[in-house]
Structures are given as structure tokens and as C-alpha cells.
Amino acid sequence: MSPQLGAKAGSPQVGDRPRVVLGVAGGIAAYKGVEVLRGLTESGHSVTVVPTAAALKFVGEPTWAALSAHPIATSVWANAHEVSHVKLGQQADCVVVAPATADLIARATHGIANDLLTNVLLTARCPIVLAPAMHTEMWQHPATQCNVAALRARGVIVLEPAAGRLTGADFGPGRLPDPAAIVAAVQDVLRRPPTGDLAGRRVVVSAGGTRESWDPVRFIGNISSGRQGVELARTAVSRGALVTLVAAHLDVPIPAGVTVVPVSSAEDLLQAMAAAARDADAVVMAAAVADFRPEAVASGKIKKPDEPVNVSLKLSQTVDVLAELVRRREGELPVIVGFAAETAADATELAELGRRKLARKGCELLVVNEVGRQVVFGAEENEVTILGHEGTQVHVARSSKAAISDAVWDAVVHEWKRA
Numbered sequence: 456m457s458p459q460l461g462a463k464a465g466s467p468q469v470g471d472r473p474r475v476v477l478g479v480a481g482g483i484a485a486y487k488g489v490e491v492l493r494g495l496t497e498s499g500h501s502v503t504v505v506p507t508a509a510a511l512k513f514v515g516e517p518t519w520a521a522l523s524a525h526p527i528a529t530s531v532w533a534n535a536h537e538v539s540h541v542k543l544g545q546q547a548d549c550v551v552v553a554p555a556t557a558d559l560i561a562r563a564t565h566g567i568a569n570d571l572l573t574n575v576l577l578t579a580r581c582p583i584v585l586a587p588a589m590h591t592e593m594w595q596h597p598a599t600q601c602n603v604a605a606l607r608a609r610g611v612i613v614l615e616p617a618a619g620r621l622t623g624a625d626f627g628p629g630r631l632p633d634p635a636a637i638v639a640a641v642q643d644v645l646r647r648p649p650t651g652d653l654a655g656r657r658v659v660v661s662a663g664g665t666r667e668s669w670d671p672v673r674f675i676g677n678i679s680s681g682r683q684g685v686e687l688a689r690t691a692v693s694r695g696a697l698v699t700l701v702a703a704h705l706d707v708p709i710p711a712g713v714t715v716v717p718v719s720s721a722e723d724l725l726q727a728m729a730a731a732a733r734d735a736d737a738v739v740m741a742a743a744v745a746d747f748r749p750e751a752v753a754s755g756k757i758k759k760p761d762e763p764v765n766v767s768l769k770l771s772q773t774v775d776v777l778a779e780l781v782r783r784r785e786g787e788l789p790v791i792v793g794f795a796a797e798t799a800a801d802a803t804e805l806a807e808l809g810r811r812k813l814a815r816k817g818c819e820l821l822v823v824n825e826v827g828r829q830v831v832f833g834a835e836e837n838e839v840t841i842l843g844h845e846g847t848q849v850h851v852a853r854s855s856k857a858a859i860s861d862a863v864w865d866a867v868v869h870e871w872k873r874a
């Protein structure tokens with residue numbers, strides 16, 4: 456399987472509807488594939504379902520046919536005159552397999568084409584998304600992990616399975632990612648002409664607001680939603696990267712396909728980022744890190760005095776995670792990207808403040824946005840300027856945080872090419 460990640464000439468869409476092949480492999484999570492199908496059809500995709508013979512033991516043909524409003528393709532021998540084992544893959548805009556079992560992943564890795572679904576995977580030249588589901592032992596087995604790494608290096612998007620209750624009493628990573636997240640991953644890859652330019656790259660993104668404890672129930676925090684960092688992680692997954700999301704407090708859901716490291720304080724964030732950065736190709740600090748923390752943290756809840764009194768809280772400065780990551784870096788990688796929220800009178804002053812911050816932090820790229828006149832925290836859109844350490848400057852006009860994320864990854868790819 457060698458998906459060519461690029462715009463497909465004459466992509467035969469049904470009307471304006473993107474054409475998706477939904478492969479279903481033989482696992483108990485096949486029943487959740489029905490929800491993926493619903494999500495895809497309801498969001499305007501034309502879906503052809505290709506279940507394996509084993510999948511049909513879990514969910515029968517009439518269910519797939521009725522919900523997709525398409526005949527079900529199950530065999531390379533059916534409608535041989537239409538050569539459907541080749542056409543389905545060639546004509547698809549995206550192939551998604553949910554669930555992808557250990558067996559399906561192994562066959563896909565090695566180019567085995569012994570049923571219709573694996574034929575489709577070999578003939579597809581569009582983005583391929585695999586949503587694994589299997590027992591924890593099977594997922595963690597070196598054979599599966601090796602296969603997943605090989606597929607990802609080829610540009611196939613293999614989502615991380617969710618962790619939780621599996622069939623029977625066992626518990627751990629191996630659950631099918633949330634169907635809504637699988638649908639979102641498909642929509643992401645269809646939204647842009649995919650390039651796969653992050654295929655096999657390891658990237659680390661921090662997101663959300665840190666919290667600095669004062670006592671066991673109180674903290675100093677900020678209003679960051681984490682949306683920009685989460686969009687950076689999501690877009691990196693859809694461009695083929697292996698993504699670690701170091702997540703401080705978030706108000707938005709975590710996208711499928713990322714490895715999540717939850718953190719709370721600035722100090723936690725530094726530890727997690729430094730560990731993840733060791734074998735990373737790029738690090739993006741989108742988290743809103745608290746600059747100050749209570750100097751002392753009480754071990755018990757601080758009681759309110761009987762009589763009203765004014766209370767002062769003594770603060771000390773937190774570690775500058777971004778500057779510290781730059782200081783600890785050895786060699787050329789990772790490329791390090793910071794964000795800067797600035798208030799400025801005009802664009803010239805904004806760029807000047809950004810330049811100063813870029814020099815102070817020592818990172819390669821700084822994504823500067825103006826705060827104050829417009830709301831950025833929690834907003835769906837933003838307008839930024841991406842400053843490079845060699846004087847480059849790319850303005851991204853007001854657009855979605857996903858589009859801004861793409862512009863950031865474009866700048867990172869540019870840095871890799873220069874190195």
C-alpha cells in the first residue's frame with residue numbers, strides 16, 4: 456500500500472459529495488463502525504462499505520446497505536466485469552477502516568491482498584485512515600507496533616486506540632477511538648489537499664492553561680481553552696505526524712490519534728515537554744503557561760477567618776518552559792516554535808515586540824497574535840504573524856485555528872528543509 460498523498464486528478468465525487476470507502480474488519484467493535492457510517496453519511500459523504508467476511512459475522516450486510524444506501528461490496532469475485540476491487544480504491548477520496556484489527560493492520564503493512572478490503576487498500580491513492588481496535592496485548596505486541604510504525608512512515612494515518620473497558624473484563628488501550636473522532640479525522644484529511652509532509656515525523660504540542668496550586672482546592676489559572684494547541688495536534692495527525700499532546704487544562708475535546716500526556720503546573724509541563732522533546736522533530740509551545748505561582752502551597756485547605764480580613768498572596772515566578780527547552784536542546788533538532796500574545800498600538804509595534812520575544816526565547820519560530828482589540832482565547836478564529844529567527848515574516852489573515860495550524864506546520868517543514 457502506498458497512498459499518494461496529493462490532490463487526485465479528476466477526483467470522481469458523487470455530486471459534490473466526497474467518496475469514502477469504509478472498510479470494516481472482523482472485530483467486536485464492528486458494531487461501532489455503524490456509528491462511523493452514520494456520522495459520515497450525515498455529514499454529507501457518499502460511503503461504500505467494504506466489510507471483511509469476519510466483520511459480517513458481527514454486523515450483517517442489510518445493516519450496512521440500509522444505512523449507506525449503497526449495495527455492499529464484499530468479494531473480489533462479485534461484479535467481476537466492473538473490476539470493483541481496483542475501481543473502489545482508485546475512485547475513493549478517502550479510505551477509512553474502523554475497526555482495523557491486528558490482522559487487517561498486518562495484511563495492510565505487507566501488501567497482502569487476499570480479500571476485497573485489502574485489494575482496496577492496495578489500489579487506493581487517496582489518504583488512508585486506520586482506526587484500530589483490539590485487545591491491549593495485541594496492540595502492544597511488537598509485531599503490531601512494528602506494523603503501525605511502518606504504515607505511519609508511509610503516510611497512512613493510524614489513529615491511537617482509546618483506553619478503557621475492552622470485550623470481557625479486560626481494560627487498557629485497544630478500544631476503537633470514539634466514532635465522532637474517527638469521522639472528524641476523515642473530515643480533516645478531506646478538507647485540505649493532503650501532502651503527508653509530516654509523515655513519520657515526531658511532533659510535540661503543548662496546549663491549554665496551566666494551574667498553579669495554592670492549597671489542595673485552589674489554584675491560579677487562566678482562561679485559555681487549548682483550542683489552538685488541539686488544532687495543531689489534529690492537523691499534524693492528518694498530515695501524517697506522530698503527535699504527543701502535552702495537555703494542561705483544556706476546554707475542548709482531545710482529537711483522535713494523539714498520545715496525551717496530562718499535566719497541571721508549569722513545572723509539570725516542563726518535565727513532560729523535556730521528556731517528549733528528546734526524540735522529537737518539532738516542539739510547539741501553544742500552552743498558556745502561568746508566569747507566577749503561589750510561593751507556598753498549603754498542604755490543607757486554607758480556612759476563612761471568622762472576621763473578614765484582606766489576604767495577600769505572595770507569588771514567585773514560574774520556569775520559562777520555552778526558553779528552558781531551547782537551552783536544553785542539543786544539536787539542530789527539534790525545531791522549536793513559541794507563541795506570543797501581545798497588545799500593541801499597530802502592526803509595526805506588534806512585529807517589534809514579537810522580534811524581541813523571539814530573540815529572548817531563542818526558538819526558531821514565533822507565532823505572534825494580538826490580544827486586546829480582539830478576543831483570541833477560546834475563539835474559533837485568529838490572525839497571526841509567524842516570525843522566523845532569520846528575519847522571515849509570514850502573515851496569516853483571519854482564519855480558522857485549523858488553517859493557522861497548517862500555516863505553522865508549513866513553516867516548520869520549511870525549517871526542516873533548511874537544516
Ligand code: CTP
Nearest residue numbers: 740742744745746774775776777793794795796
Ligand atoms: N511560555 C513558557 N513558560 C512560561 C511563559 C510562557 O514556556 N512561564 C511560553 C508560551 O507557551 C509561549 C511563549 O512562551 O509559547 C510566549 O508566551 P507569552 O505569554 O506571550 O510571553 P511571556 O514569556 O509570558 O512574556 P510576557 O508575558 O512578559 O510577554
